[in-house]
Amino acid sequence: MRKEKGLLLVLSGPAGVGKGTVCSALREQETDIQYSVSATTRAPRDGEVNGINYFFKSREEFKEMIAQDRLLEWAEYVGNFYGTPIDYVQETLNNGKDIILEIEVQGALKVKERFPEGVFIFLMPPSLAELRNRIVGRGTETVDVINERMNVAKEEIDMMKNYDYVVENDQVELAVERIKSIVIAEHCKRERLIEKYKELVEVN
Known part of the structure; x- marks a missing residue:
């Protein structure tokens, strides 16, 4: 019987949404x-490990990957490539x-x-105020970068119609349960299973 192909799950949303x-x-x-x-040209944050969290690349290395068509998608976001x-x-x-894939909205599209x-999932914050609090709580960005990320976030939320x-x-636990339910439902879709079960009928 035909082997079922895996699901490509694409999770994206504004920076700081979690x-x-x-x-x-x-x-x-x-x-x-x-x-x-993912590959990125941004600097590692504390605790991030190359090859586990990201493949950290120089701009020259990243551009070479683009030229060789070795990327499913890529985007420039707040001055860095992903x-x-x-x-x-x-x-x-x-x-x-x-x-x-945990990627930015530009990349997801x-x-x-x-x-x-693919299965495209948009992760939403409870509110823009909470989103800003989460970004500020990182302690890794300047006020100007935070303001830029918030402006971008408003544009990205408008793109949820493509998901x-x-x-x-x-709450993280509730978000995870919702995504697990989506995965189960997608694996049961008729479109994914029809060829597999056509073969079963033909064999018998």
């Missing part, structure tokens, strides 16, 4: 979901495993152009 925290919590509970490590290496994603899906069968699902991150 994408990384939700992804980490999801992967702790759903060990079968693989995490696609992108998704394509080889690991395709290999994981072909092996029947789900993979989750580029992935949708090349991979429309399949919207999940509010009011």
